[in-house]
Amino acid sequence: MTDLSGVTAVVTGGNSGIGRAMAVGIAKAGGAVSIWSRNADRNAEVVDELRALGATAMAVSCDVADEAAVADAMQQTVTELGPLGCFVANAGTVAPASQVVDTTLESWRAIVRTNLDGAFLCTREAARRFVEQGNGGSIIVVSSTSSRYGAAGLASYASSKTALLGLSRTLAVELARHRVRCNTLIPGWTRTGITTHLQEDDRFMAATTARTPVRRWADPDEYQEIAAFLADPKLTFHTGNEVVVDGGYTVF
Secondary structure, three states: OOOOOOOEEEEEOOOOHHHHHHHHHHHHOOOEEEEEEOOHHHHHHHHHHHHHOOOOEEEEEOOOOOHHHHHHHHHHHHHHHOOEEEEEEOOOOOOOOEOHHHOOHHHHHHHHHHHHHHHHHHHHHHHHHHHHHOOOEEEEEEOOHHHOOOOOOEHHHHHHHHHHHHHHHHHHHHHHHHOEEEEEEEEOOEOOHHHHHHHOOHHHHHHHHHOOOOOOOEOHHHHHHHHHHHHOOOOOOOOOOEEEEOOOHHHO
16 A cells, blocks of 8 residues: 655645646545645635545645745745655646637637646645655646547647657656656546536547547546556655546547
């Protein structure tokens, strides 16, 4: 069983969906967790949930695409919880479906700002902290199976999630000498708030379920154990990897 006792983890976008599940998984393994997200009420709910598990937890209201806010959130976290041990760059958003020919530069930039710029600012801050501490650590970047395929109507989302693969690989190479690992989690179709509109489309659900070998979508809680695994400081040789958790979707 993974033991994350003494590990302080940050989970961006950790107040719902896959991010919340990853925070719970790390907390169950004994880690202390800091939730970074903009919705203070939801943050507080998840902090209460984590504390009910016996974990040490806190939350910071943070826009991950705001450079100053990210630096401040990191300082608050390490001041209260101690040295950083794991950083989960999970925060992401998606725009209403729009074909490329109809997509405005403004809407494109709104998604890239959170999904890519935000991940860059957060992982850069984490990397700086890890190098300064000199004790190694783990970065987990959450991408999407849309990084494997074209996502009709979701060019900004798919492009940003694909770009995260390059960011994650570069972090793995650059930070290896500092004993900092960086791996990418690639989730498949999952029942989260961001996919509610898709879950209400019977034809879409039937098509994607038939395309998935296990014949169902994932529940967010199925990402708990993988989060703890990727955060485990004992896995010192595991870096630069893309961990696909999609029920076989990308190989079928």
